[in-house]
Amino acid sequence: MTDGSGRAARLRDELTDKLLAGGQIVSPVVEQAFRTVRREMFVPPGTALDAVYSVDHSVVTKTDEHGVGLSSVSAAYIQARMIEMADLRPDMTVLEIGSGGYNAALLAEVVGPGGQVVSIDIDAEIADRARDLLGRAGYGGRVTVVQADAEHHVPGLGPFDRTLVTVGAWDIPPAWPDQLTADGVLVVPLRMNGITRTIAFRRHGDHLASSDVEVAGFVPMQGAGAHAERAFLLPDRRGKHVRLQFDSDVPEATDLLDGVLATEPVSVWSGVTVGNGISFADLHLWLAVLLPGFCQVTAEAGTDLAAGFCKTWFPFGAVHGGSFAYLAVRRTTESAGVEFGATAHGPHGRAVAGALVEQIRAWDRTGRHHEPAFGFWPTGSGVSRLPDPSAVLKKRHGAVSISWPQPS
Structure with missing residues (x-):
């Protein structure tokens, strides 16, 4: 082991310890994944290890001509939280929307050899990079990388027990819940009037209802699901x-x-x-x-x-x-x-x-200090009567409801 890899291993353990202490990691299988996957293999060469293994900083991997980030290795705290929010377990089939490589490797460690991970990205360059890096890191046979627009059904694959969206979404297209199993979970950073919440949704009758929420921001969705402000x-x-x-x-x-x-x-x-x-x-x-x-x-x-x-x-x-x-x-x-x-x-x-x-x-x-409940109501499912205070935001494929607990 070289000095650099030895320091990376030490920082990897320190990062995992911080995520455990902060409550972002709560399950042993997720802890082991973070101690195992070499995060430094998925960032641009020359990135300082202190930045690679920061708890709350992302590492940009691709920008547009104006320097705006198009893809990144997300902050470790939100990656851990999203995997825990998804209630991901061994032998599950999971879809990752938005490729980078590192997060897919974490998912592969959690679901184990009996599970399946599919990672999809609209950008051919990003998909190719993720496929190459996953191969170099030893996950080439455990993660399937697909280049396509995730607004639509993933061709020939699914259904999925869990779907994790790692880009900022303005809406929830029908394909995402359609591809979930009956008791599936969708974790998505959802933009609501410019403000993002990462929400874990489960089926609840004719709509989706939130089961967990985290504050985090992501690079915006591209393709058919993009939304211009x-x-x-x-x-x-x-x-x-x-x-x-x-x-x-x-x-x-x-x-x-x-x-x-x-x-x-x-x-x-x-x-x-x-x-x-x-x-x-x-x-x-x-x-x-x-x-x-x-x-x-x-x-x-x-x-x-x-x-x-x-x-x-x-x-x-x-x-x-x-x-x-x-x-x-x-x-x-x-x-x-x-x-x-x-x-x-x-x-x-x-x-x-x-x-x-x-x-x-x-x-x-x-x-104040009360996180609201969120619902997503697909087109054709009327929004139920909501308690005050609440709001409903119209989307292309339905509506989002936000309801705060009533004062006691």
Whole structure:
């Protein structure tokens, strides 16, 4: 064993220990898979071992002409969580949508010699690379790599006990549940108005119901399942731009926003606070599905928004008519942390900011620290009556429901 491979083995064990301590790994068979598969064999040559064996960083393996990631070896924590969420066991047949090689090797270790792993990718280069690397790592006879668009049924293969989707999906095409066995599990990073949750779905009558959820993001789906978002650039008084990105429901008459950033801002504060280092990812989802006119906001360097917390705090906003408000924070004096609020521009800025702040307060009362239940309702299966608070997002192949637990 060379010094490099010896250090890789040591880092592999340390990574596995961290995943066990963090609760991302809970079963012995998954633990053994992470101790066995050599992650460094599936990343670009020269990648530092510390980066390879990081708990929460992905390693990009292919980019487009603009440097945007098209494929990656996902962060180890989400790979472990997704395998555990799938309740994957020896001798099962599993479909991986989105190839890279490493995750397929983990799956092969979990299902063992009596199982079957099929990995599919739309990109011929990525599929060929995964096939080559799996062969070099000793998994060529245990994983079948298919180059095709996973929006459709995998030709000649299936059904599958488990399907793990390792790209960000905007929708769930009929092929995915159709290819599952009766008690199968689908684990998919699902985009909902720009916010992603990785969800384990099981059949529940005429629809799919969530059994487990994790916060994670992935490179977006390509091919027939791709979904383009709409973006608008608002110039500020310095000639810099703020970008508003909408998932589906683009407000009408966006021309009313012309010159809106030149108006005096107004801020409204909620009284809702969060401590330093505390995640508020559940607020992102709450606003995305319950705030009318929701959009994601990014600010070009040099704008007033970029000079504040906007860029750092993963900003979101809302548009109504000719007014625009965005999530804002300010330091609290009582303790380390910040208070949430909204800053707005435009003739109805105070009202739009007030609507955003009211949703922050509603989240604090009802949705904070509570992960909602998710459902996917294929076209033709009417969405059942849902408890408040809840939302339904229309998709091409059905609808997604998001329901928070009712306050006790």
